[in-house]
Each structure stands twice: as structure tokens, then as C-alpha cells.
Amino acid sequence: MDLASTRRRAVLGASVGTLLEYYDYYLFGLAAAVVFPKTFFPSSDPVASELASFATFAVGFVLRPLGGIVLGHIADRAGRKTALIITIVSMGIATMLIGVLPGYDQIGVAAPICLVLLRLVQGFATGGEMGSATSLAIEHAPPDRRGLYGALLLSGSGVALFLSSGLMDLVSLLPDGQFRSWGWRIPFLLSVVLLVAGLVIRWKVPETPEFERARKAERPRRAPLLVVLRRPKMLVFGILFGFANSIGGYVVTTYGTAYLTGRGVSASVAYTATMVAAGVQIVLAPTWGALSDRIGRRPVFLGGCAALAVLIFPVFWLYNTENAVLAAVAMVLGFPVAVLAMSALSQTILSELFGTEARATGISMGYQFTAVLAGGFAPAISTALVAAGGGQAWGVCLYVIGACVLSGLSMLMLPDRAGQELGAK
Structure with a gap:
């Protein structure tokens, strides 16, 4: 197999697996916004049910750092491919089980307990996904195209977001009783198709040349976690620089869906807005990555950070119109236009901070600690801020702007290594 074909297969294997991982993860978030409050956390207080549902969503983030450390260690020692097969199988099985899990009315308190346990499995699997997948793709990429890869x-x-929101949109057209009893389960059960396809593709992906060279090196190999911890500045700022895109992404999409439906907008309209934003994301993600290869990671990232700070108030003003078209415009402006200019680069920036012997672990720790400290609790925090503000979203907007300031300052503290050789750092 020639080099170009190997690179294409590596990117396909990484991307398809990530598609499954995040299809499952986004699906849970979309269901948590609309279905789970009544199905698993029934209460006379809608706000309490929504908070409980989003708390379950947040629980999945708790095990993401642990998954990143454990599966990152496997990826850095046994190989990127081995870790990626573990993540895809674990996530697929957990998601299918959620699809058949009885609700509170059927098995009582056991229902939310089982939901939490399955969410923890999802979190553990997702924790190892991005570090391993990014290492696989980046280590196959030429130096001047790492941002794109x-x-x-x-x-x-x-x-993944397009498929999950599109399928939830489709089943939400069922009569409300049918949608809440069995319709929402269909997208969860369909994940088996992506599981089989992703597993077949990943099985055929070759290990990266960078990893093979590191494995054959005669020098003693230290534990990947210790290698990462010996560079505390890179780790700390590698966590903090992602706060804006992590918080912003979940506020605009996951919480945005709940915000819209809470104002009487139908679930179908909210899911359609998310689907439109996801469609734009598919095109804009490689655009932002390629631009960072040309002008550097820092200018593109800081541009996205500034754009989110400026646009977050208009996003919620447009949500408040309760107009389907304007809701979709708001989600596009907030997510693929602003947030994605940061998140499309985050994993590449992290990959360039750490050497081959600890790259998957370093990416996972930076990415997943950001997720658990920032993104995981963003929908629940947003729900509380809106409730405290009498139904107004100004508190949420200030929360996002604060995250943008923190991320912008942190990004200035990190090196811009676009176009440089990957090598050990």
C-alpha cells in the first residue's frame, strides 16, 4: 500500500470511529435535554427534572479523564489501534443498552441508576477516543497538513451530530406519547450499524510510523502519565485553553436545545436547528484546520474565541424569537462559525505539545480534563443561571464570555508549532 493510501485509511479509521463515539455522546445530550427528564427523572418541578437529567449528562464527564489516562497509556504502549478498538466497542455496547433501558415508571429508582452506570461507561470510552484517534491521524499526516488531518x-x-439530531428530529415527529415511550430509543439502537462499520475499518488501519519508531527505540520508556506530568505548564494551559470551546459548544447546542423547548418551541424545531449547525460543521471543520496550516494555530483559535464572545448575546436574542429559521441561524453562528474555529484545532494543538511516547496520554488529559471541568457541567450551570435570572439568559452569556477570556489568555501561553516536525518534545 502506498503512502497516500495509508494516510487516507488512517484518517478514515480515526474519523469513522470518532463519528460513532460522538454520535453516541451527542445522542445522550439531545435526549437529556428533551426525553430523560420525564422518562428517568419524573418530578412535579420541571426545573428539578431538567437539572437531574443534565446532572446525569455531566456524570459521563467524570470518568473521561480516567479513561484518557488508562486508554492513553494503552495507546502509547500497545498502540493507537488497540486503544481505538477498545473505545469503539465499549461505547457501542453502552449506547445500545441505553436504548433498551426501562424508564422510571417500569423499574423505579433502578432506571436512573442504570442510566448513570451506562453513562459512566460512555464517559470512560470517550476519554480514550480523541487522544488515540488524533495520534493516529496526526502521526500519519505530513507536517504542513496536520491542522487539516x-x-x-x-x-x-x-x-455524528447531524445524524443524531436528524434521527431525533425524525422520531420526535411521532405522537408525543409514542416518542417518549419508544420512539427516542430507535436512534440509540441504530448505533449498532456504526459500531460494526467502525470496527471493521479500524481493524484494517496500520499502526503509525511515529509510534513504530518509538517502540523500536532502545532508550528506556517511562510511563506516559509521568512524562506528561513532568511538563506541568503544557498540561495546565493545555487544559485551560479549551474552556471556551468546551463550554460554548455545550451551551449553544445541548443547553440551547433545552432553552428553545422550554420556551414552547417544538423538539423537532430545536433538533432541526442542531442538524443544520452540524451540516455546516462538516464543511467548516476542515476549512478552519487548513487555514491554521497556512497562517498558524494561534490566529485562527483567537479569532474563534473573540467571535464567540461577540456572538453569544445575539445567539440567545435569536433563540428568544422562537422562530425556527432564526434559531438555526443562531446555532450556526454560535457553533460552527465561532466554537468550531477553536475546537477544530484543539486536538492538533495538544498533539504538538507532547512527544510520541506520551502523545495519546497528553492529548487525552488536556482534552478530557477540559471536558470534565468546563463542558460537562455547562448545561446544568446554564439551567441554574437562567432560573436565577428569572428566565433570562444574560448570566449564561457572561459565563461564556468569561470562558473566552480565560481561553484566549491561555492560548497566548502555548507555543504555535504549525508546520514544524512532530518529533519528541
Whole structure:
């Protein structure tokens, strides 16, 4: 197999697997916004049910750092491919089980407990996904196209969001009783198709040349976690720089869906807006990645950070119109236009901070600690801020702007290694 074909297969294997991982993860978030409050957390207080549902969503983030450390260690020691097969199988099985899980009315308190346990499995699997998948793609990429290769994983994530929101939109057209009893389960059960396809593709992907060279090196190999911890500055700022895109992404999409439906907008309209934003994401992700290869990671990232800070108030003003078209415009402006200019580069930036012997672990720790500290609790925090503000979203907007300031300052503290050789750092 020639080099170009190997690179294409590596990117396809990384992207398709990421598609499954994030299809499952986004699906849970969309269901948590609309279905789970009544199905698993029934209460006379809608806000309490929504908070409980989003708390379950947040629980999945708790195990993401642990999954990143454990599966990152496997990826850095046994190979990127081995870790990626573990992540895809774990995620696929957990998602299918959620699809057949009885609700609170059938098995009582056991229903939310089982939902939490399955969410924890999802979180553990997702924790190892991005570090391993990014390492696989980036280590196969030529130096002047690493931004593009890394961003293609976010195109896979965009396809996942498009499919998950599109399927939830479709089943939400059922009569409300049917949608809430069995219709929402269909997209969860369909994940088996992506599981089989992703597993077949990943099985055929060759290990990366960078990893093979590192494995054959005669020098003693330290534990990947210790290698990462010996560079605390890279790790700390590698966590903090992602706060804006992590918080912003979940506020605009996951919480945005709940915000719209809470104002009387139909679930179908909210899911359609998410689907439109995901369609734009598929195109814009590689665009932002390729642009970062030309002008550098820092200018593109800081541009997205500034755009989100400026656009977050208009996004919620447009949500407040309760107009389907304007809701879709708002989600496009907030997510693929602003947030994606940061998130499409995040995994590539992290990959360039760490050497081959600890790259998957370093990416996973930076990416997943950002997720658990920032994104995981963003919908629940947003729900509380809106409730405290009498139904107004100004508190949420200030919350996002604060995250943008933190991310912008942190990005200035990190090196821009676009176009440089990957080598050990």
C-alpha cells in the first residue's frame, strides 16, 4: 500500500470511529435535554427534572479523564489501534443498552441508576477516543497538513451530530406519547450499524510510523502519565485553553436545545436547528484546520474565541424569537462559525505539545480534563443561571464570555508549532 493510501485509511479509521463515539455522546445530550427528564427523572418541578437529567449528562464527564489516562497509556504502549478498538466497542455496547433501558415508571429508582452506570461507561470510552484517534491521524499526516488531518476528526464529529439530531428530529415527529415511550430509543439502537462499520475499518488501519519508531527505540520508556506530568505548564494551559470551546459548544447546542423547548418551541424545531449547525460543521471543520496550516494555530483559535464572545448575546436574542429559521441561524453562528474555529484545532494543538511516547496520554488529559471541568457541567450551570435570572439568559452569556477570556489568555501561553516536525518534545 502506498503512502497516500495509508494516510487516507488512517484518517478514515480515526474519523469513522470518532463519528460513532460522538454520535453516541451527542445522542445522550439531545435526549437529556428533551426525553430523560420525564422518562428517568419524573418530578412535579420541571426545573428539578431538567437539572437531574443534565446532572446525569455531566456524570459521563467524570470518568473521561480516567479513561484518557488508562486508554492513553494503552495507546502509547500497545498502540493507537488497540486503544481505538477498545473505545469503539465499549461505547457501542453502552449506547445500545441505553436504548433498551426501562424508564422510571417500569423499574423505579433502578432506571436512573442504570442510566448513570451506562453513562459512566460512555464517559470512560470517550476519554480514550480523541487522544488515540488524533495520534493516529496526526502521526500519519505530513507536517504542513496536520491542522487539516486533525480537523477531519471534527468533521466526523459533525456527521455524528447531524445524524443524531436528524434521527431525533425524525422520531420526535411521532405522537408525543409514542416518542417518549419508544420512539427516542430507535436512534440509540441504530448505533449498532456504526459500531460494526467502525470496527471493521479500524481493524484494517496500520499502526503509525511515529509510534513504530518509538517502540523500536532502545532508550528506556517511562510511563506516559509521568512524562506528561513532568511538563506541568503544557498540561495546565493545555487544559485551560479549551474552556471556551468546551463550554460554548455545550451551551449553544445541548443547553440551547433545552432553552428553545422550554420556551414552547417544538423538539423537532430545536433538533432541526442542531442538524443544520452540524451540516455546516462538516464543511467548516476542515476549512478552519487548513487555514491554521497556512497562517498558524494561534490566529485562527483567537479569532474563534473573540467571535464567540461577540456572538453569544445575539445567539440567545435569536433563540428568544422562537422562530425556527432564526434559531438555526443562531446555532450556526454560535457553533460552527465561532466554537468550531477553536475546537477544530484543539486536538492538533495538544498533539504538538507532547512527544510520541506520551502523545495519546497528553492529548487525552488536556482534552478530557477540559471536558470534565468546563463542558460537562455547562448545561446544568446554564439551567441554574437562567432560573436565577428569572428566565433570562444574560448570566449564561457572561459565563461564556468569561470562558473566552480565560481561553484566549491561555492560548497566548502555548507555543504555535504549525508546520514544524512532530518529533519528541
